Amino acid sequence: MQTTTVMQSRPVPRARRRTRANSTVSVVGAGMAGLVAAYELERLGFRVEVIEGSRRLGGRVHTHRFGAAEGAPFVELGAMRIPTGHHRTMHYVEHLGLADQVRPFTTLLSEENAFLATSTGHVRLRDAPRALIADVRASLPGAPYREETVVFGAWLAAVVDAVAPPGLRTGLRADLARNLLDLVEEVDLSPHLLGHAKDxxxxxxxxxxxxxxxxxxxxxxxxxxxxxLTETSPELVRLACGMDQLAQRLAARIRGPIWLGQRVSGFEVAPDHVLVRLGGGPSPAVRRCDYVLCTVPFSVLRSLTLTGFDDDKLAVVREVDYCPATKVAVHVREPFWEREGIRGGASFSGGRIRQTYYPPSEAEGTTDPSLGAALLASYTIGEDAEHLGAMPPAQRHRTVVEELGRMHPQLLRRGMVRGVASLAWGGHPWTAGGCTIRWGQDAAACEEQRRRAVRPQHRMFFAGEHCASEPAWIEGAVESALEAVTLIARHAPGRGVVEPAGLEAA
Ligand SMILES: Cc1cc2nc3c(=O)[nH]c(=O)nc-3n(C[C@H](O)[C@H](O)[C@H](O)COP(=O)(O)OP(=O)(O)OC[C@H]3O[C@@H](n4cnc5c(N)ncnc54)[C@H](O)[C@@H]3O)c2cc1C
Incomplete structure (x- = not known):
């Protein structure tokens, strides 16, 4: 596995005086947007430096390894799968030499032996249709729909219940009753029905x-x-070596310094430079930069000192909405779920833990069984994530293990749990949110907000998933990085308009 040498929490030295043609771009944030941008800017001939507040690379790409041993089990506490249609992300997977690490990602509702929460308790997916159909029929008493229309309602409800936060789940029930099923009743569903029972x-x-x-x-x-639909699609892949390798390999290719542990506390923009304040307290260090590319999530940026920004920029920094997300992972003595026939995929566990993902059972590398196995016990978003995220970690971990133990009693056996790790992104100091959401806004309003988020302030440019047409995905982070690189290349005097390589491939 490839690692990179990064500068740990030393004071960032003063930028040397450079000619304009040699302008340095100071990229703030070493998540996917910052790293892709730094890499592409260097390829265009810019000098770059990366300033990261935390002590790790990757931001919301966060692979947690249970132990330092070779082959130690790991879970993804941030991004865990890539839709194959995300061409920009897949371009970097290949470009960074990770194509041989690509494996199918088995998602929710695709492992027949996984569990699904229904009104009558947890049932195996293979036995679920009857319970799901009964649940929808019970919520629509007397409604004269065809059996196949009800089958549609049952599976859409299962998908939404598994993935969406509470508000949207209740909304779907209302939509089904109001007019969604009436529209579906007019459609020939026979080409889409599956299984010998067509259920x-x-x-x-x-x-x-x-x-x-x-x-x-x-x-x-x-x-x-x-x-x-994307999250439950069969067209998803993962990286067998861990998603953090995307960040590690990008960082290894960046020649400029990557400073870790350097929290930016404010920005002051001027026509010919940007002042970056580092650290807190009454006298933070101030760094004069030629250009800044800020990839800090707006949920964090809005709490920094911003000077010289215009009113509309300040407004959009405040307005972008974030949906919290919480993940809880358990390190176990053995992959007990395999004895129940579960070979990967996920259960819709319901309750407070919502989704449980099992690692695939195929042997990967030289995994030593004595190292145990890792289970993503709970993945929640929205209010569910807030609820778990608000608990102190010990209580959160106990809650998840106890609740998952009702579906998987083996988890509660003495000595089964070796450790628990979790990340509540909503309260995380470097994210203060999970991902950008633009729910309820039409396409034009989404694009308008995106455009305002991207708009530079003099020599300060912006990227990050919040600046993308496809937020909440790595794809969005990469999309925004490539757009920012193009804008900076256009702005820098003496340079021709060039498109970064990744953009051509997108
Ligand atoms: C739980 C979860 C699951 C996800 N699942 C998927 C998935 O399966 N597939 C997928 O494609 N995407 C997924 N995503 C989304 C994806 O992870 C993000 O869209 C993407 O990683 C965001 O990259 P970014 O560079 O825009 O932001 P970030 O990764 O957040 O990078 C911003 C960087 O700025 C740093 N920073 C913040 N404040 C400061 C400061 N004051 N000073 C200096 N540095 C600072 C942060 O530490 C961070 O490193 C998921 C996200 C979450 C939270």
Whole structure:
């Protein structure tokens, strides 16, 4: 596995005087947006430095390893899968020599032996159709729908219940009753029904073939539907070596310094420079920079001292909305779920823990069984994530283990749990949110907010998933980085307009 040498928490030295043609771009934030941008800027001939507040690379790409041993089990506490249609991200996977690490990512509702929470308790996915259909029928008493229409309602409800936060789950029930099922009733569903009993349906294929039925979803659900469908699509991959290798390999290719442990506390923009304040207290260090590319999430940026910004920029920094996310992972003595026939994929566990992801069972590398196994016990977003995130870690960990133990009693056996790790992104100092959401806004309003988020302030440019048309994905971080690189290249005097290599590939 490749690592990189980065400068740990030494004071950032003064920038040397440079000619304009040799302008240095100070990239703030070493998440995917910052690292991609720094790498591409260097390829265009800029000098770069990366200033990162935390002591690690990757930001919301965060692979947690249970131990330092070779082959130690790991979980992804941040991004864990890449939709194969995310061409920019897949471009960097290949470009960074990680193509041989790409494996299918088995997601929710695809492992037959995984569990699904229904009103009658946890059932195996293979036995779920009857319970799901009964649940939807019970919520629509007397409604005269065809069996296949109810099958659609049952599986859409299962997908939304598994992925969406509480508000959207209740909204879907209302949409089904109001007009979504009426629209679906008019459609020939037979090409999309699955299984010999025709009690399953390809929800993705149906929405793709009949986009008009989305009109039956309320505005908030409609704007989250793409993410819901993407997250449960079969077209997802993961990196067998851990997603953190994306960040490590990018950093290893960046020649300029990457300063860790350097918290930026403020920015002051002027026509020909940007002052970056480092550290807190009454007399923070001030660094005069030629150009700054800020990839700090707006949820954090809004709490920094911002001087010289125009009113609209300050407004959009305040306005961008974030959805919290919390992940809790358990290090166990052995992969007990394999004895129950679960070979990977995920359970919709419901309750407070919502989603549980099992690592794939195929042997990867020289995994030593004595090192145990890792389970992503709980993945929550929205209010569910806030609730778990607000608990002190010890209570959060106990809550998740106890609740998961009701679905998997083996977890509660003496000596099974070796350790628990979690990350509540909503309260995380470097993120203060999970990911950007633009739910309930139409396409024009989303684009307008994105445009305002990207708009530079003199020599200060902006990138990060919050500046992208596809927020909440690595793809968005990369998209925004490539756009910022293009803007900086256009602005820097004496340089021709050049497109970064990754942009051509996108
Ligand atoms: C729980 C979770 C699951 C996800 N799952 C997926 C997935 O499966 N697939 C996918 O593609 N995407 C997923 N995402 C989204 C993806 O992780 C993000 O969109 C992407 O990583 C964001 O990159 P970024 O560079 O914009 O921001 P970040 O990664 O947040 O980078 C910003 C950097 O700025 C630093 N910083 C913050 N404040 C300061 C400061 N004051 N001074 C200096 N530095 C500072 C931070 O430490 C951080 O390193 C997930 C996100 C979360 C939270």
């Amino acid at each position: 399953r349906i390809d929800v993705h294929g149906l929405f793709a073939a009949h986009p008009g039925i989305r009109a039956g979803c309320g505005d908030r659900l409609n704007s989250f539907l793409d993410d819901i």
